[in-house]
Amino acid sequence: MRYSQSLIPTLKETPAEAEVVSHRLLLRGGYIRKLTAGIYSYLPLGLAAIRKVEQIVREEMNRAGAQELLMPMVQPADLWRETGRYEKYGPELLRFHDRHDRESCLGPTHEEVITDLARREIRSYRDMGKNLYQIQTKFRDEIRPRFGLMRGREFIMKDAYSFDVDDAQSEKCYQKMFEAYTRIFKRCGLDFRPVEADSGTIGGSFSHEFMVLADTGEDTLAICSSCDYAANMEKAAVKLPVADDSALLDLEKVETPGKRKVAAVCEFMDIVPRELVKTLVFLADGQAVAVLVRGDREVEEVKLKNHLGVVEVEMADDKQVYDATGVPTGYLGPVGITVKLVVDQEVAAMKNFTVGANEKNYHMKNVNIGRDFEAVSVADLRQITKDDPCPQCGEPLILREGIEVGHIFKLGTGYSKAMKAFYQDSDGQEKPMVMGCYGIGVSRIVAAAIEQNHDENGMIFPMPLAPVQVILLNLGIKDEQITKMADSLYEELMARGVEVLLDDRDERPGFKFKDADLLGIPLRVTVGKRFSKDGIIELRTRRDGAIEELQPEALAARIVALIDAEITAAQ
Numbered sequence: 317m318r319y320s321q322s323l324i325p326t327l328k329e330t331p332a333e334a335e336v337v338s339h340r341l342l343l344r345g346g347y348i349r350k351l352t353a354g355i356y357s358y359l360p361l362g363l364a365a366i367r368k369v370e371q372i373v374r375e376e377m378n379r380a381g382a383q384e385l386l387m388p389m390v391q392p393a394d395l396w397r398e399t400g401r402y403e404k405y406g407p408e409l410l411r412f413h414d415r416h417d418r419e420s421c422l423g424p425t426h427e428e429v430i431t432d433l434a435r436r437e438i439r440s441y442r443d444m445g446k447n448l449y450q451i452q453t454k455f456r457d458e459i460r461p462r463f464g465l466m467r468g469r470e471f472i473m474k475d476a477y478s479f480d481v482d483d484a485q486s487e488k489c490y491q492k493m494f495e496a497y498t499r500i501f502k503r504c505g506l507d508f509r510p511v512e513a514d515s516g517t518i519g520g521s522f523s524h525e526f527m528v529l530a531d532t533g534e535d536t537l538a539i540c541s542s543c544d545y546a547a548n549m550e551k552a553a554v555k556l557p558v559a560d561d562s563a564l565l566d567l568e569k570v571e572t573p574g575k576r577k578v579a580a581v582c583e584f585m586d587i588v589p590r591e592l593v594k595t596l597v598f599l600a601d602g603q604a605v606a607v608l609v610r611g612d613r614e615v616e617e618v619k620l621k622n623h624l625g626v627v628e629v630e631m632a633d634d635k636q637v638y639d640a641t642g643v644p645t646g647y648l649g650p651v652g653i654t655v656k657l658v659v660d661q662e663v664a665a666m667k668n669f670t671v672g673a674n675e676k677n678y679h680m681k682n683v684n685i686g687r688d689f690e691a692v693s694v695a696d697l698r699q700i701t702k703d704d705p706c707p708q709c710g711e712p713l714i715l716r717e718g719i720e721v722g723h724i725f726k727l728g729t730g731y732s733k734a735m736k737a738f739y740q741d742s743d744g745q746e747k748p749m750v751m752g753c754y755g756i757g758v759s760r761i762v763a764a765a766i767e768q769n770h771d772e773n774g775m776i777f778p779m780p781l782a783p784v785q786v787i788l789l790n791l792g793i794k795d796e797q798i799t800k801m802a803d804s805l806y807e808e809l810m811a812r813g814v815e816v817l818l819d820d821r822d823e824r825p826g827f828k829f830k831d832a833d834l835l836g837i838p839l840r841v842t843v844g845k846r847f848s849k850d851g852i853i854e855l856r857t858r859r860d861g862a863i864e865e866l867q868p869e870a871l872a873a874r875i876v877a878l879i880d881a882e883i884t885a886a887q
């Protein structure tokens with residue numbers, strides 16, 4: 317590829333809208349351009365990096381016995397109605413009508429389409445044991461598209477779906493995908509962790525997310541400092557606390573004028589937040605539910621959602637709280653509350669705590685479950701913290717941020733039963749297919765790789781994902797000898813199968829060096845004054861800045877060796 321013929325529109329200035337480093341650098345490096353919110357064009361270098369990810373994903377999926385196909389992006393609403401998701405999926409599903417007024421949607425995922433295909437094409441147990449995947453553009457009308465390729469509305473995903481005869485076979489496939497994913501992310505050169513993820517209604521340990529560790533990650537992971545436990549915070553189980561066996565004290569109502577926040581109430585009453593219990597109101601599929609957690613804790617909405625068996629929970633605002641309970645926020649409590657009440661297990665182990673009195677400007681002291689109100693529903697509902705012990709071994713936990721790049725999930729028979737995807741077993745019985753689904757954020761991986769690999773001068777691509785492996789700088793465009801050498805090295809490297817970008821622009825050396833660093837291409841070759849003077853070619857590694865001086869004859873072999881070493885190291 318010759319720079320002069322390519323579209324690589326690098327920018328000097330940092331675009332104001334970019335909040336994270338990968339977004340900034342992808343824009344500055346001319347890898348992507350925004351069309352509209354959450355929707356980007358992949359320019360040649362951006363696309364080349366994406367193709368690298370796709371290639372690794374394809375090779376490993378094929379190696380694991382999966383088969384590639386390609387399904388439509390436009391999907392009929394009726395298919396989605398069969399699983400109830402046309403209504404349930406929410407506003408991320410872009411719905412529209414075609415010219416015949418048929419309702420359709422843009423595929424955010426393909427469970428319905430693939431299950432429809434399976435129920436039509438697979439009849440016998442002999443044809444089961446299939447894992448089908450595609451690499452395709454998805455559309456999700458994300459509420460907050462941001463961070464460039466990290467959370468787009470249109471993005472590229474690899475999605476795979478498996479169909480097996482029973483749980484045991486399906487779990488084998490799950491395990492295979494776990495191993496394939498581990499190989500994929502390793503081959504991409506990423507620092508990642510598989511973590512236990514929320515598996516919604518399926519339960520068990522059959523949902524794992526693959527997380528790239530990076531401070532800009534939107535997920536928080538609880539990782540044990542000692543054993544192999546690692547889980548998404550949404551899922552990480554808090555250990556059951558030891559019950560307080562203090563004697564019950566007399567209930568007291570205390571006037572707390574204007575004290576609504578935990579800190580203010582505590583200061584006023586001379587207690588600490590762990591002696592207070594917050595009553596928080598959520599809307600669970602639109603219904604108000606009150607949740608009790610200790611004053612210094614946060615409710616984990618995913619745990620709450622699963623406990624209540626609803627699709628969506630969101631925190632109620634002040635007006636919604638007042639409409640549901642008749643009490644202004646800040647003074648809410650469990651004694652005499654009129655909405656459904658659920659209690660975090662930690663609160664269920666407490667005695668003599670302080671709560672709101674369900675009356676403006678009043679709180680209650682020495683409140684106790686059983687005596688003052690009933691805890692009908694108790695569960696682990698709070699977020700784990702770094703001070704909690706590991707749920708598996710009890711040793712300290714570390715909390716880290718992560719970017720979800722992959723997700724594997726045992727689906728069971730939910731979709732197949734809803735859509736009547738049955739097969740005939742060897743005993744002649746009709747049985748629902750047991751399914752699994754396995755996603756990888758192909759375009760997100762490129763962003764995640766940059767979050768992990770960059771410096772103040774630009775991106776530093778891991779060799780396996782680099783759009784090209786070498787940038788070759790001709791620093792004497794008008795010098796015949798230099799240009800001849802640069803062109804011949806360009807040809808020689810390409811003949812050896814090396815991917816090269818030849819910077820043949822008529823620009824100053826400093827300008828070319830800056831762009832080369834920004835683009836993050838792993839190896840840089842310079843043909844310039846040193847060549848004219850001493851016949852020396854300079855080879856520089858982007859990651860550590862190490863420079864080797866080589867004779868032109870030795871260059872290609874050295875480059876091939878470096879590339880091979882880096883690619884093998886990642887395998």
Ligand code: ATP
Nearest residue numbers: 465466467468471473720721722723755756757760
């Ligand atoms: P998230 O929690 O980040 O929204 P998700 O749980 O909705 O992800 P899945 O439905 O499991 O994601 O999709 C499979 C993969 O697709 C994810 O692991 C992620 O890497 C990628 N992905 C999901 N949403 C986006 C998006 N808006 N932009 C880019 N990649 C995405």
Ligand code: MG
Nearest residue numbers: 408456458467
């Ligand atoms: Mg999502």
